[in-house]
Amino acid sequence: MKPLIAPSILSADFARLGEDVTAVLDAGADIVHFDVMDNHFVPNLTIGPLICEALRKYSIAAPIDVHLMVEPVDRLIPDFARAGATYISFHPEASTHVHRTIGLIREQGCKPGLVFNPATPLDWLEHVLDELDMVLIMSVNPGFGGQAFIESSLGKLRQVRSMIDARGLDVRLEIDGGVKVDNIGRIAAAGADIFVAGSAIFGSADYAKTITAMRKAIDAAI
Numbered sequence: 753m754k755p756l757i758a759p760s761i762l763s764a765d766f767a768r769l770g771e772d773v774t775a776v777l778d779a780g781a782d783i784v785h786f787d788v789m790d791n792h793f794v795p796n797l798t799i800g801p802l803i804c805e806a807l808r809k810y811s812i813a814a815p816i817d818v819h820l821m822v823e824p825v826d827r828l829i830p831d832f833a834r835a836g837a838t839y840i841s842f843h844p845e846a847s848t849h850v851h852r853t854i855g856l857i858r859e860q861g862c863k864p865g866l867v868f869n870p871a872t873p874l875d876w877l878e879h880v881l882d883e884l885d886m887v888l889i890m891s892v893n894p895g896f897g898g899q900a901f902i903e904s905s906l907g908k909l910r911q912v913r914s915m916i917d918a919r920g921l922d923v924r925l926e927i928d929g930g931v932k933v934d935n936i937g938r939i940a941a942a943g944a945d946i947f948v949a950g951s952a953i954f955g956s957a958d959y960a961k962t963i964t965a966m967r968k969a970i971d972a973a974i
């Protein structure tokens with residue numbers, strides 16, 4: 753599957769979010785990573801469905817990849833579906849009935865994803881991988897941008913890549929946290945095909961140059 757670059761708007765300029773998201777898409781990004789934090793599941797508070805809807809109203813047409821770091825999960829799903837989300841992913845620890853939450857996301861017309869924290873075992877996938885459109889491997893502990901990449905997530909990526917391939921599934925494998933130009937090649941080689949990058953892209957002076965360098969490193973590695 754075509755590798756996709758997904759800038760995390762957690763590191764964008766919130767005072768001029770529409771412009772900044774347009775700029776990053778014009779610079780060659782593929783999808784918009786949208787981090788939702790609730791000061792409960794994670795120790796930070798960010799954005800909700802109103803902002804997602806505002807981006808759609810601002811004519812952002814690219815897929816929006818909503819990463820829910822909230823507990824409980826289910827009540828927010830219809831709101832994000834109405835607000836124009838494409839993917840909705842959640843952490844299994846935050847939902848009492850994981851299979852039901854996945855079904856709810858699909859019923860609402862969105863693509864379900866399941867997210868694994870650095871210490872969360874992959875066992876859940878045994879039972880629900882066939883129901884998913886995306887698996888998201890966290891390579892930092894969720895809550896903040898700008899943290900260092902946790903190397904053990906490469907092994908986890910390889911494991912999920914083999915599970916997806918062994919079952920012949922069309923499931924995206926996303927990595928999130930500490931992704932930079934200088935490690936993205938190794939991450940691609942481990943099997944990821946969606947690359948979230950917040951500070952590395954929005955913190956750079958030239959978005960197009962950074963995204964092009966990321967693509968080159970990915971192409972060289974796969």
Ligand code: DX5
Binds near residue numbers: 762819895929952
């Ligand atoms: C962390 C978020 C990430 C974050 C990544 O909880 O899920 O999406 O924005 O930021 P960087 O790329 O700066 O590590």
Ligand code: ZN
Binds near residue numbers: 760785787
């Ligand atoms: Zn995220």
